[in-house]
Amino acid sequence: MKHWLLAGLAAAALGVPACTRHTVKLEPIEIKPIHITMDINIKVDREVDAFFGEVEKKAAEKSK
Amino acid sequence: MSGRCLRAALSVGLCAAILGAVATVARADTKEEIVDRMAKRLDTVKKHKADGKIGETFDGLVDAVKAESLDDKALKKLVDDENADRKKFYALGAEKLGTTPEKFALSAGKRTFRDAKPNEWLKPKDGKWVQKKDLKE
Numbered sequence: 001m002k003h004w005l006l007a008g009l010a011a012a013a014l015g016v017p018a019c020t021r022h023t024v025k026l027e028p029i030e031i032k033p034i035h036i037t038m039d040i041n042i043k044v045d046r047e048v049d050a051f052f053g054e055v056e057k058k059a060a061e062k063s064k
Numbered sequence: 065m066s067g068r069c070l071r072a073a074l075s076v077g078l079c080a081a082i083l084g085a086v087a088t089v090a091r092a093d094t095k096e097e098i099v100d101r102m103a104k105r106l107d108t109v110k111k112h113k114a115d116g117k118i119g120e121t122f123d124g125l126v127d128a129v130k131a132e133s134l135d136d137k138a139l140k141k142l143v144d145d146e147n148a149d150r151k152k153f154y155a156l157g158a159e160k161l162g163t164t165p166e167k168f169a170l171s172a173g174k175r176t177f178r179d180a181k182p183n184e185w186l187k188p189k190d191g192k193w194v195q196k197k198d199l200k201e
Contacts, residue, residue, distance in 0.1 A: 012181075
């Protein structure tokens, strides 16, 4: 009798997880845009280069 | 014209003149105007740099290598005018790109340091003047 009880309990213990469903959600890792900081620095450098280039060019035109 | 009308007309004219003058002063310089002024000054700036009287600073400005050089009023005016125009450009550029004038100033400083000739003087962040050829990167 005891054996049947234990067997029944074991079956129930094994059976319960089988009735449930587990899912693990894996969200994609989002890397925040570091390139925005680099992008603004590049734009600033280009703007500065362009400006001083214009000054040089205009000075050369005036000296002709 | 009666005296009263004449006085009124003169008052209106004077007010218009004052408002016009204020408007002219208040208007911000355009980039083209700044470029134009700096271009006119460039040869003189280059000459004084070659003579070792002025140099470039890490924050995109020019300064006298020796403070007593600024006793020369013409040199002082050159330095002041050049720096005023550079600061105006940094402010304009910063507004255009949505960043700070300091970013522009530091970028300009890097550029002028990079393009400096070996005998030209540079003032890095530590405040000590050094010639380009002796600058430690």
